[in-house]
Amino acid sequence: MKDNNDMPGHLARRFQQIAVAVFLAEVGEAGFDLTPVQYAALATIKVNPGLDQVTLAGLIAYDRTTITGVVDRLVQKGLAERRASPRDRRARELEITDEGRRTLRKITPAVEAAQRLMLRGLSPKEGEELMRLLRKAIAAGNELSRAPLRNAQA
Amino acid sequence: MKDNNDMPGHLARRFQQIAVAVFLAEVGEAGFDLTPVQYAALATIKVNPGLDQVTLAGLIAYDRTTITGVVDRLVQKGLAERRASPRDRRARELEITDEGRRTLRKITPAVEAAQRLMLRGLSPKEGEELMRLLRKAIAAGNELSRAPLRNAQA
DNA sequence: TACTGATAGTCAGCATACTGAGCAATATCC
DNA sequence: GGATATTGCTCAGTATGCTGACTATCAGTA
Numbered sequence A, B: 001m002k003d004n005n006d007m008p009g010h011l012a013r014r015f016q017q018i019a020v021a022v023f024l025a026e027v028g029e030a031g032f033d034l035t036p037v038q039y040a041a042l043a044t045i046k047v048n049p050g051l052d053q054v055t056l057a058g059l060i061a062y063d064r065t066t067i068t069g070v071v072d073r074l075v076q077k078g079l080a081e082r083r084a085s086p087r088d089r090r091a092r093e094l095e096i097t098d099e100g101r102r103t104l105r106k107i108t109p110a111v112e113a114a115q116r117l118m119l120r121g122l123s124p125k126e127g128e129e130l131m132r133l134l135r136k137a138i139a140a141g142n143e144l145s146r147a148p149l150r151n152a153q154a
Numbered sequence C: 001t002a003c004t005g006a007t008a009g010t011c012a013g014c015a016t017a018c019t020g021a022g023c024a025a026t027a028t029c030c
Numbered sequence D: 001g002g003a004t005a006t007t008g009c010t011c012a013g014t015a016t017g018c019t020g021a022c023t024a025t026c027a028g029t030a
Helices: A008-029 A036-047 A053-060 A064-076 A098-117 A124-144 B008-029 B036-047 B053-060 B064-076 B098-117 B124-144
Strands: A080-084 A092-096 B080-084 B092-096
Touching: A008 A036, A008 A098, A008 B008, A008 B036, A008 B098, A008 B124, A036 A053, A036 A064, A036 A080, A036 A092, A036 A098, A036 B008, A053 A064, A053 A092, A064 A080, A092 A098, A098 B008, A124 B008, A124 B124, B008 B036, B008 B098, B036 B053, B036 B064, B036 B080, B036 B092, B036 B098, B053 B064, B053 B092, B064 B080, B092 B098
Parallel strands: none
Antiparallel strands: A080 A092, B080 B092
8 A cells, every 4th residue: 555655646735734724824923814815816916907707717726616705705805806897798807905905015924934934844945846846747737627727818 | 026836835736736636537537436535534544444533634634623524425435434432432433344445446546547647747756856845845844734644643 | 539631523614626507798600 | 690609707516624612521630
């Protein structure tokens, strides 16, 4: 029997578990209540103002059915707004609010600290190498999940 | 603004997402309906017959509140049994069934194929290195999640 | 032995993720 | 122009994962 520690799937699950815990702890300590998923969505909305939900989902590789709830919570917290698109009445345009911008700014140090903390067992060089290998494996497997990464359209 | 691809947390989430999708696809194609989490639990029960739920949770780093539901589903599928422990009336002893053993045996090739597939973008050497770095990062962060890995007690 | 603390398990509640279905609106093709 | 396909979004249902609370039981100690 193969050991769990020889199964990339198990290691992936475990590393993610720690990454989320670290993120929530750091951000919580800074006085904010934002999940990793909500953070990524909000940051992406800020950089791509007016994007629709499908585009947002593609940019951060979320399932489109997951985005609905995530945006719901961002809107409910007053960090983002959802408007009907004038160009396509099916679509909703997303916009960050001033409050969302403030939150992003103040939360950034905690987010960066979390990223460092989840690699604390590795040397800087090893951390870089881990990220490189993850990027490479992800690129090769991108189409294998229901929610692949998609670049923004013009 | 840091790119998502420079955030280990985001890469962790993405790699895990692909790993789960690959696992479910391979196992589903083989004609089985078992999640990665259920597979790991069942395999661990097989190797440690009669273990209780807390020990099981520790061996695969699941939260104890998650184990309840996972075992529920294994029992419901007829793959495992839950008995009251004669030594400790709080505890439940877990046992794999014959059906569970059969399933494990038949599912193994698909599980192994999935592990290879999720590393398909990497050379064998790179795959080894990725696993080594993940193990190292996980070991350093083990206590940071609510569900750390625990070795079985004597 | 009675008290105190720890432990095994469950439950309610919330937030990802996914499958699959459905609705409304847009795009495409004849 | 009208049938058809596609797209954007939502919803119901299921499975992790977590927080926090609770019950029952056990273990250690005064």
